[in-house]
Amino acid sequence: xxxxxxxxxxxxxxxxxxxxxxxxxxxxxxxxxxxxxxxxxxxxxxxxxxxxxxxxxxxxxxxxxxxxxxxxxxxxxxxxxxxxxxxxxxxxxxxxxxxxxxxxxxxxxxxxxxxxxxxxxxxxxxxxxxxxxxxxxxxxxxxxxxxxxxxxxxxxxxxxxxxxxxxxxxxxxxxxxxxxxxxxxxxxxxxxxxxxxxxxxxxxxxxxxxxxxxxxxxxxxxxxxxxxxxxxxxxxxxxxxxxxxxxxxxxxxxxxxxxxxxxxxxxxxxxxxxxxx
Amino acid sequence: xxxxxxxxxxxxxxxxxxxxxxxxxxxxxxxxxxxxxxxxxxxxxxxxxxxxxxxxxxxxxxxxxxxxxxxxxxxxxxxxxxxxxxxxxxxxxxxxxxxxxxxxxxxxxxxxxxxxxxxxxxxxxxxxxxxxxxxxxxxxxxxxxxxxxxxxxxxxxxxxxxxxxxxxxxxxxxxxxxxxxxxxxxxxxxxxxxxxxxxxxxxxxxxxxxxxxxxxxxxxxxxxxxxxxxxxxxxxxxxxxxxxxxxxxxxxxxxxxxxxxxxxx
Numbered sequence: 001x002x003x004x005x006x007x008x009x010x011x012x013x014x015x016x017x018x019x020x021x022x023x024x025x026x027x028x029x030x031x032x033x034x035x036x037x038x039x040x041x042x043x044x045x046x047x048x049x050x051x052x053x054x055x056x057x058x059x060x061x062x063x064x065x066x067x068x069x070x071x072x073x074x075x076x077x078x079x080x081x082x083x084x085x086x087x088x089x090x091x092x093x094x095x096x097x098x099x100x101x102x103x104x105x106x107x108x109x110x111x112x113x114x115x116x117x118x119x120x121x122x123x124x125x126x127x128x129x130x131x132x133x134x135x136x137x138x139x140x141x142x143x144x145x146x147x148x149x150x151x152x153x154x155x156x157x158x159x160x161x162x163x164x165x166x167x168x169x170x171x172x173x174x175x176x177x178x179x180x181x182x183x184x185x186x187x188x189x190x191x192x193x194x195x196x197x198x199x200x201x202x203x204x205x206x207x208x209x210x211x212x213x214x215x216x217x218x219x220x221x222x223x224x225x226x227x228x229x230x231x232x233x234x235x236x237x238x239x240x241x242x243x244x245x246x247x248x249x250x251x252x253x254x255x256x257x258x259x260x261x262x263x264x265x266x267x268x269x270x271x272x273x274x275x276x277x
Numbered sequence: 278x279x280x281x282x283x284x285x286x287x288x289x290x291x292x293x294x295x296x297x298x299x300x301x302x303x304x305x306x307x308x309x310x311x312x313x314x315x316x317x318x319x320x321x322x323x324x325x326x327x328x329x330x331x332x333x334x335x336x337x338x339x340x341x342x343x344x345x346x347x348x349x350x351x352x353x354x355x356x357x358x359x360x361x362x363x364x365x366x367x368x369x370x371x372x373x374x375x376x377x378x379x380x381x382x383x384x385x386x387x388x389x390x391x392x393x394x395x396x397x398x399x400x401x402x403x404x405x406x407x408x409x410x411x412x413x414x415x416x417x418x419x420x421x422x423x424x425x426x427x428x429x430x431x432x433x434x435x436x437x438x439x440x441x442x443x444x445x446x447x448x449x450x451x452x453x454x455x456x457x458x459x460x461x462x463x464x465x466x467x468x469x470x471x472x473x474x475x476x477x478x479x480x481x482x483x484x485x486x487x488x489x490x491x492x493x494x495x496x497x498x499x500x501x502x503x504x505x506x507x508x509x510x511x512x513x514x515x516x517x518x519x520x521x522x523x524x525x526x527x528x529x530x531x532x533x534x535x536x537x538x539x540x541x542x
Binding site: 142145 | 328329330331332342344350353356357372374376377378379380381387419421423425426427428
């Protein structure tokens, strides 16, 4: 009976829960789904992480390659993020070239990396003007159940913390780079940006960490990315119904609390990997 | 809220680095291979079914260091080209792709290139032989397979993972489809080749088998091999596939038990 009602009148179904200040999966309005993290499981990648936020699962793999730095920034390396939303993660995606959502999300992640300065790109430079590292961060969603942006940012952060780059020296005589696979160093992560996504129902009710159904029924979305110094890195509200100033402040404080939780989680997992080695 | 973590050895990368050195023995005098296995030993198979909530059926399978995810959607209405509708059976649509971080060198074109298209076609042909498509006329079954880490035997691992995913989706099949890649070195068939062995110039044969009747769904060999050796190679492949089918059967039964306990039967 409930299943029939859910399919026939999804909005009414959700409203009936929101009246009692809760949601169909039993969460409070401001509660995030259980987040689990697993790192370093892909040995062909320089760094990898798998994140599950509820049912939404994102795998991030980082491959480092040597390349010439771009002309405008000869003393810096660069990071190229890319999010893939393949048809296997949900039946809403069709096979073919990346759709709008994937491309927009990739650009969003690139903005987060740049504005939060998660890594000093000068660290990626090996020889000024000649050789630098480029980090290809490929994120792949394998199960789409809403809030893929948050999961991507966490996966990216964990994978960067897990990345090990080999030592590269330039041979003085031949001018060719020599890679020493034995000596590896981790990346120095300066800041820990973490995102929190919200959506608005019926122009007034604000819910945190929407599932795919809630996302499709909501009237507006908002994502806030903060770092550990309580600075805002990115605030993204793509259209939709308007939001008052106080609601926005609430979201920002909820996002800061989330940042603490996730940073603790990532540190704990990284630490347990180090002690396990 | 944080979690158990595993760290795999960097075995795959190591082989990539030294695999092209001359004199690397694929089969030592004592009968041991590069990773310490015997000639007819399979790599360790670990699998889980029902891993994703969105899909109708899903499975994750690891065979040694090769990891694959398979996801099945369907049977559902035919999407896209209406001309593909078959009035008497379901259409199977397969897509094979590799994650860009799955190989030692970053893969620039994970799907759409010739190799992926060929693999997708082979997977489709393999499953058309096994899935009972006559039961679902005018519909489509989507099988998506993604390789997360590649260490040889990609086709075989995909077939094994996809079999579990199809079973998880509840789509009837004639039999399990089990696959294995075998190679021929020093007059001995080596089962379940890893990447170093595949790229070491070994003549390799990929076989997909329906184990109960011993029926071959797909056989692919593209290397020089004397026809006298073909018999023993196929024999070795069939034995390996039957071994894999036992493991897959165990996984399915285990999963069913867990699910029935959870649903309280």
